[in-house]
Structure formats: structure tokens, C-alpha cells
Amino acid sequence: MKAAVIVFPGSNCDRDMKVAIEQSLGTSPIMVWHGDSELPDTDLIAVPGGFSYGDYLRCGAIAGNSPIMREVVKKAAAGTPILAVCNGFQVATETGMLPGALLRNANQKFICRDVHLKITSQNNRFSGAFKVDDVIRFPVAHHDGNYFADDETLSRLEDNGQIAFKYSDEDGTVSSKTNINGSCNNIAGIYNEAGNILGLMPHPERLISDQLGGTDGKLFFDNLINSLN
Amino acid sequence: MKARVTISLKNGVLDPQGKAISHALHGLGFDNVGEVRQGKIIELELGDISASDAPSVVDKMCTQLLANTVIENYSVELLD
Amino acid sequence: MKARVTISLKNGVLDPQGKAISHALHGLGFDNVGEVRQGKIIELELGDISASDAPSVVDKMCTQLLANTVIENYSVELLD
């Protein structure tokens, strides 16, 4: 199996993503520079976190308009699995691959810490390591992770089981208290309708060993790679 | 030729920045302040372009990049 | 009563956002675009306040909070 990681000027979690994929896959993903207009054929495309183009104008806006993203959108439409983390999630909403938008955190501050996430729908490819209602722990590190979509979109997401994770407490309670950034319905991550794109604000690639503070991310990547193999 | 693009959040889209400003103003004693909304203004030097072409060109810039029409409205003003 | 405050970077202050936008527009084929500057617009619901008091009150809000007068200029427009 082959994987690719897209690198924009200003991406800064590209190496972390590479390490996480490497650890589960055994081989290195292909790092694809934004200026390349061709995307190699792969079984997984990761759009990593960071501050593409400084996050100037709007987070992910300039990257969303880059030539390489047009290729990513095409591959996604053809069914290639896409993992879009943090800034990658912002880029994905900007291209329209995923619905909604990510606004400034409600408290106006950058937030970096571990958060608890409740698994809210089953998608074996991306969350097969966990069951619905399981609570896992991933770190967040973002300034603009406040998920917004209009009511109609939100109810469609809920009804179709497109909501992947919600911010919760350790026991799985989802409430305004556990809503770290003001997201509609505590949404931390969503799937597209076809289920081959996952966009999420938390960083699974940051908790891939006990030394780094936990292994839920490792479970996530092991399952992802296994299911694609 | 110059253009000024004003971008504001659509009605119904939560505006965390505006809300924070309103809080802060209350904190400073401006108790009467009601809703606050924050938007962006982008001023562009358009270079060599005819006045008749300008509106459609700037409009394209807005839909393609400057505004995210899922959450934002925009308006364009041409200044020479 | 409402006020619209427009805030822009002073002349000579680096505008990284503007720079990036101009760059991105070129990348999208808008080759003629020259300098781009980004500013903010803040719309405030002022509540019960007389038209004669409004200017000085909004001015105070600007210097105290809304604008960073070390690097930004602001202008105020009162609407109805």
C-alpha cells in the first residue's frame, strides 16, 4: 500500500504525519510538494496540519485554491481515502470536499492540549479500532477549530452518520462544558457523504507512543493502514 | 484602478470575534453596546484594467478566493 | 444608532496578509493585481446614545480597544 502527504508552504505537521504513517505502514509515505501538479497514485492521501500560507486571509483558503488541491479533490471524488487533519480539515472545507467551515475558537485563543473525543459513528476504515460511544484521547492545537454549518447541513450530517467525533469528557458526556472551541454540536470531525474523507481538528499523529503520552493515535493509524491494505 | 472588497459574515453565522469585542467593550464600561460584528476589508491595486471589465474580474476574485461564500457575504466598490 | 469602524494598517507597516493575498491572486491568474492591503471592519450596535455623544464615545472605544494605534489607523462612520 502507498500513502502520500501533501506539503504546502507553511505546513508544519507534515513530518509528524509522515512518522505516524511510517510507524504503522512500515514504509515512508510520498511527500508531495504543493507546486507539483501531479499526484502519484496512492491508497491514502493525508493533508496535514500547520499554517499553510501562514493561514493568511482565512485558514486553509489559499491552500484550498492551490493546483495540487484540485488533484486531491479529483482523487477524492474517485474514491481515494483522504485524511485531513487540523489545517488539512480547514483546507478540505475550503475546497468544498467537506461541508461547513471552521471559525475562530469561541474563546479567541489558540488551544493546545489533549481532549476527549466520543466516537459518534462507525466508519471501519477510519475508526474501526473503536466502537461507537467509545471515548478516546487525541491532542488539539488550533486557533480556528470552531466548526460551523447551517442547521440543514447539521441535521443531514447527524442523520447520515457523518459526524465522526464529538468533544466530550472522559466519561463520554457531550455538553457545552466539553465544547472546547464553540463548535456546532461539539463536532470535532466529520466524514463526507461517501465516507472516504475524514476531516478532524484533533491530531491523531501526536499520540503514537507512551513516551509521547498515549497510544490512541497509534491504534487509529494501525487500523487505517490495515483496512486499506 | 483600485477596488475595495468588504467581507462580512452572513447573518446566522456565529461571529466569535464580534462577540468577544462586545464583551470586552462591556468590560470597559461601554454598557450600551449591543451586537458587534467583525468583517474584513481588502483593498486591491488592480493595475491595467478597464472600468468595464473590473466588476466581473473582482467578482471572480471574491468567489474564487477572497470570500468563503458558505459563511461570508461580500460587496465590491471600485475606486479609481 | 450604529457605527462602522474601519481599521487599516498605517502606511509603511508590513501587511503579511495583504502580501499573501496578492501572491495567491497571481497564482490564480490575476496577473495585474498590484499591492493588496487587508483591514478590519467592525459594526457596532450602539444602543441608546445621542447622535451628538456618539462620535466621542466610539472614538474612545477605538483608542481603548478596537484599534492598535501603534500600528493601525481607524475611521468611524455613524449610521442612522
Place this chain on the structure above:
Amino acid sequence: MTEITKEIVAEHGLSESEYERVLSILGREPNRTELGIFSVMWSEHCSYKSSKKWLKTLPTEAPWVICGPGENAGVVDIGDGQAAIFKMESHNHPSFIEPYQGAATGVGGILRDVFTMGARPIANMNALRFGQPDHPKTRHLVSGVVAGIGGYGNCMGIPTVGGETNFHSSYDGNILVNAMTVGVAETEKIFYSAAAGIGNPVVYVGSKTGRDGIHGATMASAEFDDDSEEKRPTVQVGDPFAEKLLLEACLELMATDYIVAIQDMGAAGLTSSSFEMADKGGVGIRLDIDKVPMREEGMTPYEVMLSESQERMLMVLKPGSEEAAQKIFEKWELDFAIIGEVTDTGKMILTMHGEIVAELPVAPLADAAPEYDRPWVKTVAPAPIKASDVSPVKDLGNALLTIMGSSEVASRKWIWEQYDHMVMGDTIQRPGGDAAVVRIHGTDKALAITTDCNPRYCYADPEMGGKQAVAETWRNLTATGAKPLAITDCMNFGNPERPEIMGQFVGCIEGMREACIALDYPVVSGNVSLYNETKGVGIHPTPAIGGIGLISQSDHMATIAFKSEGETVLLVGDTSGDLGQSIYLKEIEGREEGAPPVVNLDVEKRNGDFVRDSIHSGLVTACHDISDGGLAVALSEMALAGNIGANVSIQSDLPSHAICFAEDQARYVITTTATNAEKLLQNAQKCNVPLQNIGTTGHNELKIENTLAISIKDMRHVHANWLPDLMTVPGHE
């Protein structure tokens, strides 16, 4: 051309005798541009004229030091062909005027100092001092500074892993924002700044030059007033995105062998970078101002030379490599311009529109930079305050809660959660412990990093305070299991022209010197910030120390958290019980008095070496040094971190408030499994290290027999909420 009047000279901050020296070096009157260059080169900031004499007394060598002070940053060997490169720098004044941009550009500046030498930055630190918590400006400054540090470091993708934060009235009018960066390079690929090779191209890369940060005095002067524009800002706006590109482009270029010399443009921009490169290389440089990439039209040579626009670098390249180098910068969409060449004239010659606009001899200008032996008076250290001089409060449990929720001890989580402290995937000890620990990517080694200084100690007794600051960093590194390697410093003081301030400086340096020598822990880089003074009131002397240490196997690392119930708690070191300058005295009695605790460097070394060896032998399950607030605070922090309590009882003749809160130095709390306790006690005896079994971990409260019992929940409440409460706008949430 404007004539150089007395007023213009004064506006440029040059004294009459300094101006005399300018005239004698040139043998003529300088023009405006030349005067500007003299003024910044001879400023306190660039010339270290008040501090040089004393800085020279610091020890800077050890077998593992590759490069000490004098270059952009210090370099130490960390084995396997790798080096750690690090430095700390102040951005105090700009951060007071414009907290967000001031702090942000401070981070940008220190990052450049480190990657200019060939290192990829792996961690940032920040040492912050604000005024009193209830000072009307404090909240605004804290919020802006923290957002600015985060804004820059987060965007760069360099984790900000720790720091320190104090609040004290002496900083009401002068906050301190000190930023530190640590990077890693190959020992074979370290880049220096000495220009060489007559005829080699001098190349400018990065962002364009604007009229940013040209210093205030000259702004107000006639030459710039004719366009009736607004007064130009003296604060720079940072562009972390441009810096991220500059970092990647420079590292890509550094992988080739095209670079002869490289220097970042920091304070005094093009002037100081070009002069330093020329002076270090003993050569001349010719620059064509027209070729400098400019952001604005109509910039004068004066403005171009003095601009402090950010995110720029100057390099000397090998001839013939220009084109390949340019390609790299084009790929990263950065400006690249050949703006001059290295010459054998020994002069800096600047031309514009084909005319010479400045011609200055390099070596005389640098060699003749003023150096002052400023008069100083030694601070008289106050008498110690014995435990018996302080009558204890009735409820020591309440005292502990007060201290845990005080401005000095309360959690800084509100700050570090705004910093991405995990990006790059190697942070194996996050903020909150004694030192942060960051793995060297792809290896099993790690660096421990800390910053420390207790300004109250330094104010009471500069010499002891300086010694203590160095010792505390050493202890914090040791507590993680690291071998301390070297320090960087950021010397923040008031007006050196006042003998008592100069005396503080001299005292702190002397204390630091002794500690560095005794602990085999040299100074490899640093920075001096003087004149931190408003209306004749200076800040507390604040020699912020940044220390790094090496952990050669990352699983030989200790953290402060109690690990499980039923473990044995041990106290390393002796307690005399003095309370001078302690947090107890400050928070409970409202007094900042007495002598700070005595630092005995022999004991420090012996106890620390014992602790480190014990961690390495796998006997230690948790370790925390005892500093601000004493033993009770150290135990509380360990309990909070592990969410496990402890029951301790201390054999001592001292009164309880001294046992709990005295800040005696060279002490640690360690825990071990019940089975290993005896072994540790025996080892300690062999090493002549005082070690006492003081109790057991367990339950959900901290209990000190016959003294206090406080639940972890209550403790957490006061400890966690103080800073968020301070930062909440009144009347909301």
C-alpha cells in the same frame, strides 16, 4: 546634506566624547547615514559598552563547548556528531509598547539567531515578568504577549515547551519578555558569520526592507518630517510565514556547500549584520543600496541601513554558486539579491545611484566602540530571617492553599495551552514539570531545557541571587535525569549609569561565575538589556538563565508526578529553615525581606549528582526539586501532577512553618518503590548525601503529620484557577 548639529548627535544617543571619537576616526564630519551607523553600532544594545568588562569574567569553556559567546548563538556537542545551538534574547521594550507584535518579533529574532548557524530549531522557551497582577496594564500585557509568542512559534511549527512567569510591582512600567530557542545541527555543518574571500558576492535573502523600526529619536527629526504623514511606527510587524519559508530555504541552502558566511539581520538590521561579518573576517564590504529589495519607494540609504524589518538574512556565497542558491530561494518564494561584494579595502563602502553615500573603516569603528568601567557599589545583603523570627500562623493548611493559589506558584497552564508545545512530535516532557524534555528526532537522546531566575533573591543579594539562578537551572535539569551542559543568559537590569544598578549587575555576574565554575556549566551565549527603568525606578535585577542538559537514553527520564500509591517519599538535602525572601514570608506575612537562602555549590553538586545517578539506575519513580514555596509546595505539585496524595512526617527540631515552607537550596523530593527505598538510603550514605524517608504516597490528600491535611481537589482548585480568573474580563463568564 543636513549639517550635523549637536542636537542631531544627541538624538542619535551619542555622547559628546563619543562624537569626538567619531570625528577622529573619520578625520572629517560624518554625513547623516554614517552618523546613524555609528549610533547603532555604538549603542548599548550592539556594543555592550557597559557590560562587556564584566561579561568577560564568565567561564565559557568546557570540553563539550564548540562555540561560546560571540557568534549568533552558543554551540555544544551532544555526541554522535550532533550539536545543540541555543540562545536567549530580550524584547522588553517593544513588548511593552505593542505586546503582541513585540513578543512575536522577539521570538522571530531568536529563532533566526539559531537557524542562521545551521540548526533546525527544536524548541522555544519564554521567560516573562509582568507588573503586579492588579496593575491596570497587566492583563492587557499578559494577554498580548502570550498571544504573540504563540502566534509566531505556533505558525513556525516549533514547539514552545516551557518558561517562567513572575508578577511583581518592579515590572509595572517595564515588563520583561525573554525568548529562548534551542536547535540541533550536525557538528560538521555549523555556520559562522566571518566574511571571507575577496570578490565573493554578498547576498540578501528573505523579506523586503521597509521603514520598520527605525529608532524613534531620528524619526522625529527634520529630515523625515517633510511629508506630513502620520508619525511612523517604531514597532515591527512579524511575518512568521515568511520566517518559516526562510528557515526551510536556509536549511536547504545549508545542505550544499555554497555558504561562506551567514548572519541574520536583527537589531540594527543591515548595518550591524554587514559590519559584524566584515569585522569578524577582517575584510571590507561594498554594498549597492539600489539592489536591496525594498518594500517602499523613495527609501534613503539611512533608512535602508537602519531598518529593522524582520525575516531577513545576509550571506557571503562562494563565487559561481549564485544561480543555484537563487533557485532555492525562488522555490520558497523569497527575495534573493546580490547586493555587494567582499573587498580588501577594510572599509564599508555604500553606494546609491552610482554615488558613494557612506565610507567607513570597519576595524576602527568596531575596535573603538566605547567600553565603560562604570562606577558601582556593592549591594549590602540583608541579615537572614530565622524561623524563630517569624511566628507561625495558626492554620498552615490554609497557608499552603494561599501559596498554591498565589501569583508566584499558581499554575501557568493558561499560558502554555496557548502554545503548541507538541508539534514536531518529540516533546516527551510537556510544560508543567521541572524542565521540558524534547527528543532529538530519530534518536533515543533528548534535551532537557529550563529557564529560571528569582528576581527577589537577586534584589536582596545580587551575588547569591545570580548563583541561585544558575544553580536552580542546573537542579531543574538534574531533576529530569539530564546532565546539565551549559547555559545562556539574558541580563535584564535598570540604568547602568546608576552605581547601585551597576552594582547589582556586577554582583549577579559574580554569583553566576562562581556557580558556573563549580558546576562545570559554562555560559555559551547571552544577551544584555539595560535601562529597564521608568521615572527612576528600575526593575528587580533579573539575570534570566536558560539551561540545557542531555538525556542520553530517553527512558532514563524522571517526571514530577507521583506514579502510584504506596511508594516511599524521600527528601534529599538539609533544611536550615531560614525564611528570608521566601514565598511564605511574601504571601503570608506580606514581607519581602531578609537574605535569600544560601547556595552551597559543593552540596549542590553532591546532592544533584546523587539524584541523577539514582534516576539513571532506575531507582527513582518521580523527582522534583524544591524551590519557590519549599517542601510543602513541591509535594503539592507532585501530588497534583500524579493525582495521588501523600502522607508524610518529618523528623526535625524546626517549627512546622519552616519545615513546610523554607526554601533551602540543593534539595529534591524523590519517590521510589517500597523495595528500593533501603538501597537508595544506603547509596546516599555512601555519597554523604542527606536522605530522609519522609512518608508514603497514596489517598487523595496531602497530609503532613501534625501540621496540615489538604485534599488534592481543593489544592487543584486554587492552583488551577488563579491565572484564568485574573485573565477573565470582569463581568463575563
